[in-house]
Amino acid sequence: MHNTVLLSEIFGWMSLINIGLLSLATLALIWMGERITSVHSKFFNVQAHQLKIMYMNYLAQYKLLVFVFNLVPYIVLKIVY
Template sequence: MNNVIQLSEIFGWMSLINIGLLSIASLALVWMKDRISAIHGRLFGVEPAALKVLYINYLAHYKVLIFMFNVVPYIVLKVLT
């Protein structure tokens, strides 16, 4: 039973950290959209219009992965304890 509690705590902290990183990335893209787009456009040779789609896809995939691999196991472990 102790291992389940420890795993639950680990998944809880992983969820919190990853949701925090997702929030920071989202806010950075909202507040500094032009500056970030200019840097990424020069680095990778991508047009600003295409970068907007890439940013949305990145955030959406990251969010789904956080829920699949962090939040859902945390909820399952909390139900078990």
């Protein structure tokens, strides 16, 4: 029983940290999108319109990974125990 409580706390903190990082990355792209795009397009030699698609793919994949590997196990542990 003690292990499941500890595991639940670990998944809870992992979820909180990863959702915070996801929110920070989203806000950075909203507020400083043009500046970030110009730097990345020069650095990686990618066109700006392609970068915006790449940013959205990154955010979508990161959100999916956070939900599947952090949030869902946390919710399951809270429901079961």
